[in-house]
Amino acid sequence: MNVASLSSLVFAGSVAAGFLGSLTGLGGGVVIVPLLTLAFGVDLHYAIGASLVSVIATSSGAAASYVRDGYSNVRIGLFLEIATTSGALLGASLVSRVPTSTIAIIFGAVLLYSAISSPPRDAVAKGGTPNTLAQWLRLNGSYPTAGGPTKYAVRRIPLGFATMVGAGTLSGLLGIGSGAMKVLAMDRAMGIPFKVSTTTSNFMIGVTAAASAGIYLARGYIDPGLAMPVMLGVLGGALLGARVLARARVRVLRNAFRGALLVLAAEMIYNGLVGKV
């Protein structure tokens, strides 16, 4: 396939991935790697390189619309970025040491998790006992709700921090944002309200990805000709998705997207097992 047709097909696929990812809240970056490797036969290294650049683009591009609402917590984000960026360096340096087929299987497992994990409910803030570490770090905050600003307390910080190192490692190893795992750490482990954890996680995704992007560039994983249609496509699709989000009925779409993720997960794992990647 020549540059013109490959670029247009990859661009179209990336727009669809970014659009569906932002509309369903499941993230578009996670389908870019299977799309490139399975549909276009692209080498895994180039695929994760292009994907990682698009992850930085969507995270930073969406940030402005999120902060306007006052949900994200800068202190929680920065503190946990120590964990995610360190993990990202580890993950990115592992890419050249772990066999490609193993990376494909891990990727399939993460896809599987994204497909079946239920998004956390829009719960009210959980109280929790006062935590001295949270107080020392001043992580506790408040966020706007229908009944005025609601306070929340952060707990189990070491567990959340450790999970974030894991999320960062996966991000660096697979070229994804690993937003699902970041939200898991903040929502389930640390008891941070859903709206605060999703918006804060979105902030952190770009910084985490930037940590491994330097290593990707140095090792030559980022091919400009491939990264260009992926980055522009995912960014355009995500911005479009954010615009129609308010009007769309997303449940049917989300289930369809989950189904697609399941199929891609199975195919990635199969290809990894038979060594076809």
Add this chain to the structure above:
Amino acid sequence: MRDIDMDRMMGRLLQVGVLVAAAVVLLGGTGYLFRHYGEVPDYRHFHPVPLALDGLLEFRARSVIQLGVLLMIATPVLRVAFCIFAFAIERDWQYTVISAIVLCVLMYGIFGSH
């Protein structure tokens, strides 16, 4: 400066950074398609792609895209640098240090691996 004002400024900074980076990638991408549209690239086999910013002087399309990618990577890094500055103005030394640690890890990833 209140936290929320800081958030807003950071959000704006990120948005401008992304738009500039995307514009540079689009510029380089247009040139790339124009010059190489008929070629058949080999993405099946991995050959490390060198960073060749010196090609900017002759307006090499792939170098222009690489510059855009670098600007995209720099955007969240700038955001962290901005945090150091903003927390230092507030005399919040604890978070000045935390932001500085994050920036050090980022710098290590960008420069330490070459």
